Amino acid sequence: MGQKVQGTEDLLGGYMREWEHMLDVAREVFSAYGFDAVETPALEQVDTFVHGIGESTDVVRKEMFRVVSGALLGDLLAAGTESRLKARQRLALRPEGTAGFVRAAVENNLVPQGAAPMKAWYAGPMFRGERPQKGRLRQFHQVGVEVLGASDPALDAELIIMLVEFFVKLGFPAESLSLRINSMGDAACRPRYRASVRQFILDHADEMCDDCRERAELNPLRAFDCKNPACRAVMEGAPLVTDNLCEDCGAHYAQVKAYLDEAGIAYAEDPTLVRGLDYYTRTVFEVDVEEAGVGAIGGGGRYDGLVELEGGKPTPGIGFAVGFERISLALKALGRTLETPPAPCAFVACTPDARGAAFSATRLLRAAGIRTEQDYQGRSLKGQFKLADKLGARAVVVLGPDEVAAGGATVRDMQTHEQVLVPLDQLAAAVSSKL
Ligand code: AMP
Secondary structure, three states, X not given: OOOXXXXXXXXXXXXXXXXXXXXXXXXXXHHHOOOEEOOOOOEEEHHHHHHHHOOOOHHHHHHOOEEOOHHHHHHHHHHOOHHHOOHHHOEEEOOOOHHHHHHHHHHOOOOOOOOOOEXXXXXXXXXXXXXXXXXXXXXXXXXXXXXXXXOOHHHHHHHHHHHHHHHHHHOOOHHHOEEEEEEOOOOOOHHHHHHHHHHHHHHOHHXXXXXXXXXXXXXXXXXXXXXXXXXXXXXXXXXXXXXXXXXXXXHXXXXXXXXXXXXXXXXXXXXXXXXXXXXXXXXXXXXXXXXHOOOEEEEEXXXXXXXXXXXXXXXXXXXXXXXXXXXHHHHHHOOOOOOOOOOOEEEEEEOHHHHHHHHHHHHHHHHOOOOEEXXXXXXXXXXXXXXXHHOOEEEEEEEOXXXXXXXXXXEEEOOOOOEEEEEHHHHHHHHHOOO
């Protein structure tokens, strides 16, 4: 018997309905804010992620699933190294949605230049080769939004407000959500800040782990996320990005906070929130449900340099993504669920001699948009009623010799057990009224 890959999950039954419900809520909330749905491939060139996410990030260095087509595998093994392959042959399963979306916008000439911003939302599987554990999968599902073409801090605030609204509509009590925000600076102030953190780590190198010593050279800000208690203690004294913002970034961040305050959104400033990807600039944010203990359920930020890194004209951008599996876990931890009941259904039952009439009645109900089931295994009428019950049918349509002779069908209400004989042209309406 085959087994699923460790760190992947099958979306079946009620779990699938949770995912579908999340998509419905996403469509409802995001379209009110002017977002259109998009879908980009799960398979992209490695370079799309290297350019945007950054070569030195954990996601690119350690977690990205590299993909080689069957025909290329031999060449790759013969070449001994992936770097001998052409860029278009070096593929990866997307670890996140933003880089691929920006690649698509640039490639299709959709990056707005002075026109109204482009707003898009997407949903689908993401892949990260992490060590599987609760809330940490190797294939998981995200819903995300992206906006290209505006740097107005009102937009940053609006996206954060929309994210909170989305979580509340999914069933999280507003007070269970803990929102942290920060500003990461921009091309003018971040390099200087990064250099000062690097120097700080080098000055404390003997108190820190090997990983952090390596981070000092590759990606010093990641040291803020180190789990090692000694490193955490050292990093408490590290210079903070919010003390090192340039004037423009400081003013932008102040405006974002002013808009959030005005909207009555509760947040905590966390100057150590650095997020794992290189493309972030200025505003970053993350939402946790502390009671649930599953880690962040969503996060995002501004990426004003990313369009350029993906080969387009300099264009500001901002977005966020939320993780379906963690949202499901977090809601369950709060005693709630994303699950919605299955769609109400009708069942068509018949005696053997009315099988043809039942087949037609089933088609008629389905054509009217009613979810309709029937028996395919030659059950007795009693057996068919049992099956209808098991499937949760609210109405059973019965066809026997009397109904066929009368040119109608009996509709039985499964709750009240009332039965009426109706002509076929009134059948759909009679069944609908029971659902
Ligand atoms: P990130 O881009 O890492 O901030 O991811 C955005 C959201 O996706 C997170 O807040 C999580 O909800 C979810 N997520 C990220 N990585 C994983 C993973 N390995 N397994 C499950 N969910 C994840």
